[in-house]
Amino acid sequence: MAALVSHPNIGTQSYGYLTSSSLHHEVGDNSLRFISRGLKIKIGPSRRGYICSDHRNFDRVQASASQTSVFEPVSTPLQSNTSNSQKKSNEVALILIRHGESLWNEKNLFTGCVDVPLTKKGVEEAIEAGKRISNIPVDMIYTSALIRAQMTAMLAMTQHRRRKVPIIIHNESEQARAWSEVFSEDTKKQSIPVIAAWQLNERMYGELQGLNKQETADRYGKEKVHEWRRSYDIPPPNGESLEMCAERAVAYFKDQIEPQLLSGKNVMIAAHGNSLRSIIMHLDELTSQEVISLELSTGIPMLYIFKEGKFIRRGSPVAPTEAGVYAYTRRLALYRQKLDETLH
Numbered sequence: 639m640a641a642l643v644s645h646p647n648i649g650t651q652s653y654g655y656l657t658s659s660s661l662h663h664e665v666g667d668n669s670l671r672f673i674s675r676g677l678k679i680k681i682g683p684s685r686r687g688y689i690c691s692d693h694r695n696f697d698r699v700q701a702s703a704s705q706t707s708v709f710e711p712v713s714t715p716l717q718s719n720t721s722n723s724q725k726k727s728n729e730v731a732l733i734l735i736r737h738g739e740s741l742w743n744e745k746n747l748f749t750g751c752v753d754v755p756l757t758k759k760g761v762e763e764a765i766e767a768g769k770r771i772s773n774i775p776v777d778m779i780y781t782s783a784l785i786r787a788q789m790t791a792m793l794a795m796t797q798h799r800r801r802k803v804p805i806i807i808h809n810e811s812e813q814a815r816a817w818s819e820v821f822s823e824d825t826k827k828q829s830i831p832v833i834a835a836w837q838l839n840e841r842m843y844g845e846l847q848g849l850n851k852q853e854t855a856d857r858y859g860k861e862k863v864h865e866w867r868r869s870y871d872i873p874p875p876n877g878e879s880l881e882m883c884a885e886r887a888v889a890y891f892k893d894q895i896e897p898q899l900l901s902g903k904n905v906m907i908a909a910h911g912n913s914l915r916s917i918i919m920h921l922d923e924l925t926s927q928e929v930i931s932l933e934l935s936t937g938i939p940m941l942y943i944f945k946e947g948k949f950i951r952r953g954s955p956v957a958p959t960e961a962g963v964y965a966y967t968r969r970l971a972l973y974r975q976k977l978d979e980t981l982h
C-alpha cells in the first residue's frame with residue numbers, strides 16, 4: 639500500500655508516495671529517514687540539500703560541449719537572460735543507477751576498474767530499472783567508461799516512453815567528432831547525448847581486483863575486508879579509498895554535471911557502487927561515518943529533484959504506473975501526463 643509523504647524537510651510541494659513493499663519511512667526529531675532496499679538515508683533540516691557554490695566552471699563545460707554534434711551546449715549565466723535561466727533551472731530530475739549484476743558480481747570477485755559485462759540477470763535488472771524510470775524525463779546521460787554501466791544505461795533507455803535514442807558522444811579526437819556528426823536537426827532533437835567519463839568509473843580496487851570476496855575475508859579477516867570495502871579513507875592495497883574515488887567522481891559531478899542541471903537538463907548517471915556512493919555522500923552531505931553504511935543494490939534507480947540549487951532525494955521509483963510511483967513532483971506528473979496524451 640502507498641502512503642502520501644508530506645514533510646517540511648522535503649519541501650512544501652511534496653507529491654511523494656512511499657510503497658510499503660520497498661521502502662519505509664520514519665519521521666521524528668525533524669528528520670526523515672528512508673530505508674530503501676539497501677539504502678539508508680536521513681534527511682534533516684540542515685542536511686536535505688545544499689546550495690551549489692561553484693558556478694565558475696560554466697566556461698569549461700561550454701568549451702567541451704561545443705565540440706559535439708548531438709550535445710547541446712549549456713548557456714553561461716551571462717549568456718542567458720535571468721528570467722529564462724531561472725525558469726529553465728526551476729526543477730529538474732537527476733537519476734542515479736548502479737549498473738546491473740556483472741559476471742564478476744555473480745562470481746563474487748572484486749571488480750574495480752576491470753571492464754566486465756553484465757550477466758543475463760544484470761540485463762534484466764537494467765531493463766527493469768528502465769521501466770521504473772520510463773516516465774521521468776532524461777535529456778542527458780553520463781556513464782562511466784566501463785561496459786557494465788554503459789550497457790545498463792542503454793538497456794534502461796530501451797524502456798523509456800519518450801523513445802529518444804541515446805547516442806554515445808565521441809569527443810576523443812577531431813576525426814571522431816567529425817565522423818560521428820549528425821546532419822538533421824530533427825534527428826538531433828530525438829537523441830539523448832551519452833557522455834562516457836572515466837572519472838565515474840568504479841573505485842580502483844588495487845591488488846584485490848580479481849580476488850574472491852569471501853576468500854579474501856577468510857584470509858585477511860572480515861573486519862579488515864569490510865574496512866577496505868566501506869571505510870572512507872582507508873584504501874585497499876595499492877587501490878583507491880572512497881575518498882580518492884570521490885576526488886575524481888565528485889569533482890566531475892560538480893564541474894560537468896551540475897552545470898547541466900542548472901541549465902535545466904534532466905540527467906541520468908549510470909555508474910558504480912563506489913563512484914555513486916561518493917556522489918550520494920556529496921548530494922546528501924553524509925559524514926565519513928555515515929557513508930560506511932551506505933550500500934547500493936545493482937540496477938536500482940534513485941531519483942533526486944534538483945530545485946533552487948538544492949538536491950532533494952525522492953527515493954527509488956518502484957514502477958512506472960501512478961499506483962506504484964511515489965516520487966512525482968508536479969512537474970514530473972505533468973511530463974507523464976503529456977506522455978499519456980501523446981503516446982497512445
Ligand SMILES: O=C(O)[C@H](O)COP(=O)(O)O
Pocket residue numbers: 747748749750751840843867910911912
Ligand atoms: O568493484 C566491485 O567489486 C564492486 O563493483 C563493488 O564492490 P564492493 O561492494 O566490494 O565495494
